[in-house]
Amino acid sequence: MAKTILAVDDSGSLRQMVSFSLQAAGYNVVQAVDGQDGLNKAKEKTVDLVLTDQNMPIMDGLTLIKNLRGLGSYQKVPILMLTTESSDEMKAKGKAAGANGWLVKPFDPKRLIEVVQKVIG
Amino acid sequence: MPIDMSQFYEVFFDESEELLAEAERLLLEINIENPDIEELNAIFRAAHSIKGGAATFGMMNMTEITHVLENLLDKIRKHELALTSEHVDAFLAAKDVLKMMVDGHRLGSDVDAKMVADVKMQLSALSEKSGASLSKPAPATAASAPVVGPPPAVEAPAAIAAAPVEVQAAADGLKRFDIELPETSEKDVANLQEELGLLGEVVSAKRADGRYVFTLTTDSTPADIISICSFVFDPDSLVIRDASTPGIPAPEAPAPTPTPTPETESQSRVEIHEEVGYGLFSLPGKENEEEGYGLFAPFTPHPDAIEAGAAAPGDSTTAEPVTPAVTENANPGTNAILENQEKKNLGRRETDKAPASAETTSIRVGIEKVDQLINLVGELVITQAMIEQRSSTLDPVHHEKLINSIGLLTRNTHDLQESVMSIRMMPMDFVFSRFPRMVRDLAGKLNKKVEFVTLGATTELDKGLIERIVDPLTHLVRNSVDHGIETPENRRAAGKDEVGKLTLSAAHKGGSIVIEVTDDGAGLNREKLLAKAQKNGLPVSENMTDSEVHQLIFAPGFSMAEIVTDVSGRGVGMDVVKRNITSMGGMVEIRSALGYGTTISISLPLTLAILDGMSVSLGQNIYVIPLNLIVETMQPKMEDIKTVTNEGLMVHVRGEYLPIIPLYALFKQDTEITHPTEGVLIIIEAEGKKAALFVDTLVGQQQVVIKSLETNFKKIQGVSGATIMGDGSVALILDVPAIIKMGQHNQPQGVHQ
Numbered sequence: 006m007a008k009t010i011l012a013v014d015d016s017g018s019l020r021q022m023v024s025f026s027l028q029a030a031g032y033n034v035v036q037a038v039d040g041q042d043g044l045n046k047a048k049e050k051t052v053d054l055v056l057t058d059q060n061m062p063i064m065d066g067l068t069l070i071k072n073l074r075g076l077g078s079y080q081k082v083p084i085l086m087l088t089t090e091s092s093d094e095m096k097a098k099g100k101a102a103g104a105n106g107w108l109v110k111p112f113d114p115k116r117l118i119e120v121v122q123k124v125i126g
Numbered sequence: 127m128p129i130d131m132s133q134f135y136e137v138f139f140d141e142s143e144e145l146l147a148e149a150e151r152l153l154l155e156i157n158i159e160n161p162d163i164e165e166l167n168a169i170f171r172a173a174h175s176i177k178g179g180a181a182t183f184g185m186m187n188m189t190e191i192t193h194v195l196e197n198l199l200d201k202i203r204k205h206e207l208a209l210t211s212e213h214v215d216a217f218l219a220a221k222d223v224l225k226m227m228v229d230g231h232r233l234g235s236d237v238d239a240k241m242v243a244d245v246k247m248q249l250s251a252l253s254e255k256s257g258a259s260l261s262k263p264a265p266a267t268a269a270s271a272p273v274v275g276p277p278p279a280v281e282a283p284a285a286i287a288a289a290p291v292e293v294q295a296a297a298d299g300l301k302r303f304d305i306e307l308p309e310t311s312e313k314d315v316a317n318l319q320e321e322l323g324l325l326g327e328v329v330s331a332k333r334a335d336g337r338y339v340f341t342l343t344t345d346s347t348p349a350d351i352i353s354i355c356s357f358v359f360d361p362d363s364l365v366i367r368d369a370s371t372p373g374i375p376a377p378e379a380p381a382p383t384p385t386p387t388p389e390t391e392s393q394s395r396v397e398i399h400e401e402v403g404y405g406l407f408s409l410p411g412k413e414n415e416e417e418g419y420g421l422f423a424p425f426t427p428h429p430d431a432i433e434a435g436a437a438a439p440g441d442s443t444t445a446e447p448v449t450p451a452v453t454e455n456a457n458p459g460t461n462a463i464l465e466n467q468e469k470k471n472l473g474r475r476e477t478d479k480a481p482a483s484a485e486t487t488s489i490r491v492g493i494e495k496v497d498q499l500i501n502l503v504g505e506l507v508i509t510q511a512m513i514e515q516r517s518s519t520l521d522p523v524h525h526e527k528l529i530n531s532i533g534l535l536t537r538n539t540h541d542l543q544e545s546v547m548s549i550r551m552m553p554m555d556f557v558f559s560r561f562p563r564m565v566r567d568l569a570g571k572l573n574k575k576v577e578f579v580t581l582g583a584t585t586e587l588d589k590g591l592i593e594r595i596v597d598p599l600t601h602l603v604r605n606s607v608d609h610g611i612e613t614p615e616n617r618r619a620a621g622k623d624e625v626g627k628l629t630l631s632a633a634h635k636g637g638s639i640v641i642e643v644t645d646d647g648a649g650l651n652r653e654k655l656l657a658k659a660q661k662n663g664l665p666v667s668e669n670m671t672d673s674e675v676h677q678l679i680f681a682p683g684f685s686m687a688e689i690v691t692d693v694s695g696r697g698v699g700m701d702v703v704k705r706n707i708t709s710m711g712g713m714v715e716i717r718s719a720l721g722y723g724t725t726i727s728i729s730l731p732l733t734l735a736i737l738d739g740m741s742v743s744l745g746q747n748i749y750v751i752p753l754n755l756i757v758e759t760m761q762p763k764m765e766d767i768k769t770v771t772n773e774g775l776m777v778h779v780r781g782e783y784l785p786i787i788p789l790y791a792l793f794k795q796d797t798e799i800t801h802p803t804e805g806v807l808i809i810i811e812a813e814g815k816k817a818a819l820f821v822d823t824l825v826g827q828q829q830v831v832i833k834s835l836e837t838n839f840k841k842i843q844g845v846s847g848a849t850i851m852g853d854g855s856v857a858l859i860l861d862v863p864a865i866i867k868m869g870q871h872n873q874p875q876g877v878h879q
């Protein structure tokens with residue numbers, strides 16, 4: 006059964022790029038437009054992997070990750086940050102919030118699929 | 127599988143335009159002394175999102191600008207830097223440049239390199255001003271490389287070795303790139319070397335494994351290099367590295383993996399390959415910097431993934447570090463997966479009932495599909511009208527049910543037509559949103575203070591009209607700022623607030639939309655207008671009403687500006703404004719009071735697809751005349767008709783003599799009514815000229831659906847389109863301005879006196 010990935014990004018073009026690429030690779034993708042939307046969707050359905058942008062209106066990526074880790078059902082779901090900020094500080098923050106990894110923007114679909122496959126197969 | 131990135135471009139362009147418009151709106155409203163943090167965040171996010179998209183979709187010119195912009199904004203929102211009006215100006219200029227770049231990518235329009243350079247300079251000047259607080263006043267390439275890890279250790283020798291070259295290259299404004307080619311024939315290498323030679327100086331070196339490395343010194347961007355190389359190689363198989371800034375991989379390189387310079391090649395080759403090869407999961411805490419991603423431990427890899435990963439080429443060297451992590455976490459991992467799968471089954475059921483998510487509430491369709499739909503509905507309305515007309519002769523007792531059903535059909539058809547028409551409707555905000563910026567810039571240029579207000583921005587108008595109203599409206603707003611609103615000194619002297627108020631409003635009134643540009647400026651001066659008109663040789667009299675006097679400003683070549691400014695006032699314009707609006711089937715009106723201001727009111731039909739027309743008959747045929755171009759209709763008396771030598775017949779209407787244009791002669795139609803006193807004269811007006819169109823009779827006033835004659839048949843002079851009448855017959859819609867022109871050259875001789 007195809008795995009489901011929650012893709013959270015306020016940018017429609019990137020969200021679409023991520024979703025189309027992952028769908029083409031055989032995953033189900035649930036899209037969310039900001040952290041809050043992501044959190045709501047994560048509660049609505051269970052997903053196998055969360056990919057989230059950091060800088061978003063309403064709720065940013067780090068807050069989303071913290072919130073997700075606070076939910077019983079999301080304690081072990083892998084979460085990757087898709088971010089343009091690759092500073093050590095940001096990585097440390099992401100790690101502290103409970104992210105399992107990060108993927109730096111810009112990335113091409115191939116790299117994204119590679120990383121996702123490594124994480125959830 | 128390859129994924130075509132270009133499919134996302136349109137979305138990215140639209141998104142960028144929206145973000146830019148939003149950022150501009152926020153910038154215009156921002157309180158410079160005490161900026162709202164939420165607004166700053168929103169502007170920052172706009173720059174950030176565009177940067178992310180531009181980098182992903184390879185639009186590097188946009189990445190550079192947004193990167194600098196983002197840096198500055200970040201400082202400001204973190205209070206490291208105080209916002210100044212200079213910043214706002216620079217940000218607005220950057221917005222314009224970005225918009226230009228979006229258009230450049232999207233429509234292939236020109237990107238003004240000078241403007242880009244100016245803005246870049248402006249931004250970097252501001253960055254430098256922020257002094258030490260800005261850690262890296264980023265050079266062009268570093269700016270376009272938003273994601274750069276620290277240089278790996280193995281790079282150190284290379285960096286040192288490259289240093290002298292770097293200094294030299296930097297002095298020339300040149301950059302040095304190392305281009306590592308995949309295995310290929312000598313011929314390809316030679317070809318490519320020649321091609322790259324066009325960009326700059328190329329040095330080729332053959333490595334021990336038989337692969338070539340070019341060192342190119344050039345002022346071109348990596349994107350240029352890639353585009354040249356892509357004629358010969360799959361760009362993904364190339365490794366391009368900016369050697370003039372050691373340790374920073376060229377951002378456009380598909381695999382931002384550092385390539386060793388020839389000097390250190392042998393020593394670092396092994397590491398490089400490990401880095402290129404897809405290492406699975408890094409050891410706890412270690413990230414694959416060069417890969418652009420990292421996975422923190424403890425991490426639960428999927429069991430399948432390990433096999434998949436291990437099978438991938440180049441994995442062998444890095445597979446080892448992974449194993450411990452996997453072993454440690456194997457059990458919790460499996461549990462998590464099982465747990466997930468159970469939940470997923472649960473989740474599935476819930477999803478079915480879940481409401482449509484936000485991103486599915488709007489869809490994007492091509493305008494031609496919508497037009498096709500509108501066209502079909504137009505046909506349906508006509509068919510329905512035919513059925514209705516034919517059913518009117520039926521006996522209502524015998525056919526009661528049929529007649530009821532037809533009534534229902536009528537209602538449904540009209541509802542359908544209304545809904546379909548609404549698809550093409552767009553909010554006026556689409557036009558209005560461009561004005562705050564323009565007013566701000568103009569007011570600044572003219573040293574005036576203007577408060578700009580828009581009302582009714584949500585009012586909807588047909589897309590076609592929206593696009594065509596932009597130019598006239600721009601002209602009117604510009605005029606109001608330039609000529610309407612006075613300088614602060616003059617306003618104070620007149621006892622007014624020194625800040626002038628300019629209002630742009632839109633509202634529905636009946637079947638049309640009314641757009642008004644109102645200023646509280648000096649107003650139109652009747653005496654000056656009259657004097658000026660007289661000087662220009664226009665027919666004027668002291669008895670003219672105010673409204674007639676105001677209409678004078680629409681006369682060609684008429685300008686009220688006492689000094690011609692570079693903003694407006696060259697006397698071209700208002701007549702063009704009026705002509706544009708008339709051609710859209712609209713009307714312009716002026717209301718003005720000296721000392722209190724001026725309102726210019728435009729009324730437009732809601733849509734271009736339907737026309738309010740007067741149908742007239744000529745012999746066997748029906749013609750439709752746009753109602754907004756008809757001044758009046760009359761049945762002339764014998765004494766009103768005069769013959770003027772070389773001018774043909776004229777009719778005397780309210781003090782003026784108008785040429786009579788007999789439609790039957792113009793269109794060479796047969797009719798029994800050949801003298802104006804037997805038929806009807808329709809006084810038409812277009813482009814400031816009036817004429818009396820002579821037809822047989824009036825048939826009635828009605829809305830007609832416009833069909834293009836040009837696309838279905840061919841262009842005919844004097845006819846702007848066609849429509850299908852209720853009885854199924856085709857009627858031609860007259861092109862009034864063309865008919866007035868034709869009438870001037872085509873005075874028939876055979877009209878009976």
